[in-house]
Amino acid sequence: MRSFAHRLLAVCCISLRTLIPGGAGEAHAQETSGSAGAAIGGAALGAASGAMLGVTASLIPCSKTLSQLACARASTLSAGVIGLGSGTLVGAWDSSRLGSSAKGAAIGFGAGAAVGFVLKEVVRQYGWLDVLSTGAIGMSIGAQPEGAVLGLGAGVFVGSILWLTVPSFGLPDLAAVGLIGVAAGGLAAWVFDAVEANANEGDGVTIPFSFRI
Amino acid sequence: MIPTARVCGVGFSALLSAACATSAGMRLGPEDGGCPDRAAAASGGAVTWYGPAGPGDEQSNERWCETVGSNVLEALPRASFPSLGPSDSVAVVAWNILIGGGDVPLFLEEVLGYDCHPTSLELEAGFSHFVLLIQEAHRRSEAIPDVPELFKFPPRIEPESAPTGWPDIVELARDCGLALFYVPSARNGPQTMGAEREDKGNAILSTLPLMDLLAIELPFEAGRKVAVGATVAGPNGMQLRVVSVHLDVASTLYRTLTTANTTRLRQAAGLIEALALIETGGVTSGIVSVGSGDTACGDLLGPIATVAAGDFNTWSAGESAVDQMRLCFPDSPPWDGKPTYGSFPTDFIFFRRAGDGRVSYLDGSQRRIEKRYGSDHQARIAWFGRSE
Numbered sequence: 001m002r003s004f005a006h007r008l009l010a011v012c013c014i015s016l017r018t019l020i021p022g023g024a025g026e027a028h029a030q031e032t033s034g035s036a037g038a039a040i041g042g043a044a045l046g047a048a049s050g051a052m053l054g055v056t057a058s059l060i061p062c063s064k065t066l067s068q069l070a071c072a073r074a075s076t077l078s079a080g081v082i083g084l085g086s087g088t089l090v091g092a093w094d095s096s097r098l099g100s101s102a103k104g105a106a107i108g109f110g111a112g113a114a115v116g117f118v119l120k121e122v123v124r125q126y127g128w129l130d131v132l133s134t135g136a137i138g139m140s141i142g143a144q145p146e147g148a149v150l151g152l153g154a155g156v157f158v159g160s161i162l163w164l165t166v167p168s169f170g171l172p173d174l175a176a177v178g179l180i181g182v183a184a185g186g187l188a189a190w191v192f193d194a195v196e197a198n199a200n201e202g203d204g205v206t207i208p209f210s211f212r213i
Numbered sequence: 214m215i216p217t218a219r220v221c222g223v224g225f226s227a228l229l230s231a232a233c234a235t236s237a238g239m240r241l242g243p244e245d246g247g248c249p250d251r252a253a254a255a256s257g258g259a260v261t262w263y264g265p266a267g268p269g270d271e272q273s274n275e276r277w278c279e280t281v282g283s284n285v286l287e288a289l290p291r292a293s294f295p296s297l298g299p300s301d302s303v304a305v306v307a308w309n310i311l312i313g314g315g316d317v318p319l320f321l322e323e324v325l326g327y328d329c330h331p332t333s334l335e336l337e338a339g340f341s342h343f344v345l346l347i348q349e350a351h352r353r354s355e356a357i358p359d360v361p362e363l364f365k366f367p368p369r370i371e372p373e374s375a376p377t378g379w380p381d382i383v384e385l386a387r388d389c390g391l392a393l394f395y396v397p398s399a400r401n402g403p404q405t406m407g408a409e410r411e412d413k414g415n416a417i418l419s420t421l422p423l424m425d426l427l428a429i430e431l432p433f434e435a436g437r438k439v440a441v442g443a444t445v446a447g448p449n450g451m452q453l454r455v456v457s458v459h460l461d462v463a464s465t466l467y468r469t470l471t472t473a474n475t476t477r478l479r480q481a482a483g484l485i486e487a488l489a490l491i492e493t494g495g496v497t498s499g500i501v502s503v504g505s506g507d508t509a510c511g512d513l514l515g516p517i518a519t520v521a522a523g524d525f526n527t528w529s530a531g532e533s534a535v536d537q538m539r540l541c542f543p544d545s546p547p548w549d550g551k552p553t554y555g556s557f558p559t560d561f562i563f564f565r566r567a568g569d570g571r572v573s574y575l576d577g578s579q580r581r582i583e584k585r586y587g588s589d590h591q592a593r594i595a596w597f598g599r600s601e
Contacts, residue, residue, distance in 0.1 A: 059474040060528075066540070068533045072473030116466070124365050125435045129467035136470075170556060172528040 038095035039088050046087015047080050052140030054079025057183030060176035086190035094197035101143045108142015109135045144189035151185015248278030263487040264430040274430050277437035281397035281412040282357040292390025294420045297447040302598030304341040307522035307562050309348040314372025315588030317385050329389030342420045346457035348524040350382035350416040351401050357410040369402025382416050392419045396428045396441045415457040421445040429487040431480040434464040453572050458523035477534035485541045510541035514568035522562040530558040538563045546579035546595050553591040562595045573600040
């Protein structure tokens, strides 16, 4: 459990190292075609982003079930798998598109960490792991900012209507729907990117992995 | 080139880590340490002490415990009250009094018919004996240790408009002639006022003598929380265990993400497990898997009827911590749909009968007190008496 942040940080570092232009690995950000390295980096970035979106979306809804942990696990794993699959395909087919996501993730991580640092100075019990956590959330949103923001808007809109019309629907429920919107929007954007990348790539589906025994 | 398997492994590690669980096993209190209350409990003091078994929980609780003073016990009420009649009931109140901001004497007078001015301690005819389960009680004392600023103290809470004299819980009990059991959980800020410092925690005030005292340190989340318990006795062997509970409002973001927001569920499970150990009258081993839906409630028809009530800091009445408490306290008063802290339903009264069924919740008697009496929470009250 304690190694969660370290693992997440490792994923982020590896993803960025692989994907940022001029970085190591086989990805070349300005190329429109994919590569095995980009596919691997896409898998890592998609998995990390998806998992973070999934766990964030689960926080409030799953707290209303006795199987809270199982519920959160299911949300995290399913969102992570969607991110993993989509990220792999985006990297395989369109490394330039993946490069944009990686840059967004890096910016999101920085912005999130900055917010976390301010919180650390203000909130008594917050420490560096919380700075890393806000950075990770920022990373997950920054990887697909348009989808996350659109999802947030849709979620808040739907939540507001429910809040105004359903007496038992409280502010925490509105927040929950907003967070679900962020996650759904972010994941939808990953899937949309994969579909778009496939369309740009041309006929057929080729995943450029090679295995040597 | 980074090996494919390693990268994928790291990716999956992140997924799985986010879905990992924590657990909160409870055990009978520790044998050593710098915390005076726990040390006293270990050497056979009046209080039986329960704490979480996890090493992280224990270390954090120990560190916080070293910054507060000792518990306060006045097992017998100083005022003389009429004895409990065979058909009398006992009122149990759950109230977060915001570090003495809640005007307890006025509350007692208006809600329970008890005038607790030192010159006229009397229970009005026709009114019930009562037990107040208090959260956010505070105590001022020179005996509270002066701790270096290196420790990150919770900030001091000071009510905007405190009652006249702003009495602490010890003064309240003395002025009102009530029995008191107070266990501090944390400091109320690092400041020293004159020679005195402040701590805060849960307390029980009662017109009935307090016996079989319990302190239950809950699994550590954002701060140390100690539930306090005691047994009150009525006529004909009627017994009621009462527990004052305060759960954390939120943990750190890191803990929230890595434990799937199970802060209060974990603390509720710790409380439930400790009460189960108490019901069985002994120490058992084993870790409760929190959030799996199979948290052990213990013997639902144990030897003593139990009320566990207080500020659960829940955002919703359908939260898992509340559901888990209802599962283990099946005879609880139904929730009336009324919030007690702004729009949030934070305060609850949970109850389970004993095997002999002699004490029961008096149907329809639970209600929210509409006035806040200077606190930021509204109190809840319910009556318990002999089953017909």
